[in-house]
Amino acid sequence: MGAIETRRQIVEAADRLFYERGFEATSFADIAAEVKLSRGNFYYHFKTKDEILRAVIALRLRNTEAALEAWENEAGAAEERIRRFIHILIMNRSKIMAYGCPTGTLSNELAKLEHIAKDEAVEIFSLFRDWLGRQFAALGRKADADALALHVLMRSQGVATLAAAFREEDFIRREVADMNAWLDAQTPGRAARPRPVSRGAA
Amino acid sequence: MGAIETRRQIVEAADRLFYERGFEATSFADIAAEVKLSRGNFYYHFKTKDEILRAVIALRLRNTEAALEAWENEAGAAEERIRRFIHILIMNRSKIMAYGCPTGTLSNELAKLEHIAKDEAVEIFSLFRDWLGRQFAALGRKADADALALHVLMRSQGVATLAAAFREEDFIRREVADMNAWLDAQTPGRAARPRPVSRGAA
DNA sequence: ACCCATCTAGGACGAATGTCCTAGGCGCCT
DNA sequence: AGGCGCCTAGGACATTCGTCCTAGATGGGT
Numbered sequence: 001m002g003a004i005e006t007r008r009q010i011v012e013a014a015d016r017l018f019y020e021r022g023f024e025a026t027s028f029a030d031i032a033a034e035v036k037l038s039r040g041n042f043y044y045h046f047k048t049k050d051e052i053l054r055a056v057i058a059l060r061l062r063n064t065e066a067a068l069e070a071w072e073n074e075a076g077a078a079e080e081r082i083r084r085f086i087h088i089l090i091m092n093r094s095k096i097m098a099y100g101c102p103t104g105t106l107s108n109e110l111a112k113l114e115h116i117a118k119d120e121a122v123e124i125f126s127l128f129r130d131w132l133g134r135q136f137a138a139l140g141r142k143a144d145a146d147a148l149a150l151h152v153l154m155r156s157q158g159v160a161t162l163a164a165a166f167r168e169e170d171f172i173r174r175e176v177a178d179m180n181a182w183l184d185a186q187t188p189g190r191a192a193r194p195r196p197v198s199r200g201a202a
Numbered sequence: 203m204g205a206i207e208t209r210r211q212i213v214e215a216a217d218r219l220f221y222e223r224g225f226e227a228t229s230f231a232d233i234a235a236e237v238k239l240s241r242g243n244f245y246y247h248f249k250t251k252d253e254i255l256r257a258v259i260a261l262r263l264r265n266t267e268a269a270l271e272a273w274e275n276e277a278g279a280a281e282e283r284i285r286r287f288i289h290i291l292i293m294n295r296s297k298i299m300a301y302g303c304p305t306g307t308l309s310n311e312l313a314k315l316e317h318i319a320k321d322e323a324v325e326i327f328s329l330f331r332d333w334l335g336r337q338f339a340a341l342g343r344k345a346d347a348d349a350l351a352l353h354v355l356m357r358s359q360g361v362a363t364l365a366a367a368f369r370e371e372d373f374i375r376r377e378v379a380d381m382n383a384w385l386d387a388q389t390p391g392r393a394a395r396p397r398p399v400s401r402g403a404a
Numbered sequence: 405a406c407c408c409a410t411c412t413a414g415g416a417c418g419a420a421t422g423t424c425c426t427a428g429g430c431g432c433c434t
Numbered sequence: 435a436g437g438c439g440c441c442t443a444g445g446a447c448a449t450t451c452g453t454c455c456t457a458g459a460t461g462g463g464t
Contacts, residue, residue, distance in 0.1 A: 021314050024224070029451085037413090043452095043455095049451095100313065107367045108363065112222065112223050150368075154360035158358070158359040161356075162355060164313050165313070205440075205441065242424090242442070242443055250422080251422065
């Protein structure tokens with residue numbers, strides 16, 4: 001098997017394990033076992049644990065960039081793109097209820113560890129922040145586009161954290177509906193397209 | 203020194219270290235050093251790490267209960283009490299920007315570890331949830347009191363997570379203002395009391 | 405057929421971890 | 435003063451961690 005393919009498998013396994021168990025709680029041996037490699041062989045591909053972490057973050061950055069770019073091409077209007085983002089909460093609800101948000105939990109953990117790669121993890125957030133900001137600017141909210149972007153990100157993080165704590169799927173659906181209703185209210189110039197009823201405010 | 207006092211100091215140190223470094227990343231030796239105890243003596247007070255965790259969670263539960271009860275007695279109306287809760291984000295902004303929310307980050311970590319005490323940590327959330335629910339019920343929102351409570355909790359968690367990631371104090375203040383504005387809109391029956399201007403929606 | 409670069413396996417290494425044992429010192433009781 | 439129970443110190447223990455070394459398997463190019 002080529003080294004490149006092996007390396008890819010390692011990073012992929014580490015990505016999942018870091019998400020499901022956390023960075024510190026995942027050992028070299030765990031990842032090696034997952035890919036069915038000896039720990040020694042493992043060392044051939046990655047010298048240190050930090051190196052794997054960097055590779056995982058780089059992978060997530062690439063995946064995030066690709067997803068955002070795909071939404072940029074697929075979805076029509078900026079508003080529809082933002083709804084795509086919001087909809088992740090529903091699509092990934094099972095994993096979110098089990099492990100929270102991959103970006104948020106990693107960023108939290110690295111912050112506590114005062115890990116050098118902390119800022120790189122936050123960079124994933126920045127990708128979403130900037131992308132969302134551009135969508136809000138396209139919606140005619142240029143002045144407060146960044147604040148609106150952070151607001152959407154904030155809600156996603158809050159929903160993910162509480163969903164992981166209480167494991168209530170209804171809560172996720174309710175908050176997603178509320179986010180969509182909120183988004184409707186952010187573009188008063190446009191006619192609000194029909195949406196499923198959002199009971200009350202939350 | 204009495205064993206009770208020593209035990210109190212241990213739990214207090216563990217509480218802080220679990221918050222600042224995380225549960226797994228904090229070792230027996232770390233806590234012992236903080237309280238200036240030998241690791242052997244430490245064992246006299248706590249047999250296992252889980253035992254300390256349980257004690258820390260119990261402490262946080264007691265502290266939370268006490269804080270909520272104090273707000274119940276001090277603050278006048280239910281609305282004012284909810285604002286007290288929201289205001290924690292501003293009061294604790296330095297620690298939140300450094301380490302996130304103690305409850306949210308611990309709950310996230312324990313969930314990933316599939317730790318037995320996970321549900322006990324979530325119980326801290328439940329205290330806030332129930333308390334907030336009672337306030338909303340007192341505000342005349344009996345039907346969706348729990349949903350509103352979760353909504354407030356959700357926002358707090360989101361703000362804490364992003365504040366820890368980006369370390370922007372303005373973001374916290376902006377979102378707190380937005381939460382207050384949102385709260386105003388939840389009690390349409392009452393006259394909205396004058397509040398500092400919340401620029402736009404977010 | 406042979407060689408050399410690429411890849412792999414297995415184990416060694418010190419440090420740190422959670423856990424546990426034992427010997428001793430301190431202070432309150434009678 | 436003496437004894438006893440509470441508290442402490444220091445280290446042993448097995449395990450696991452991240453890291454590192456070395457010998458061998460593999461396979462394409464000559």
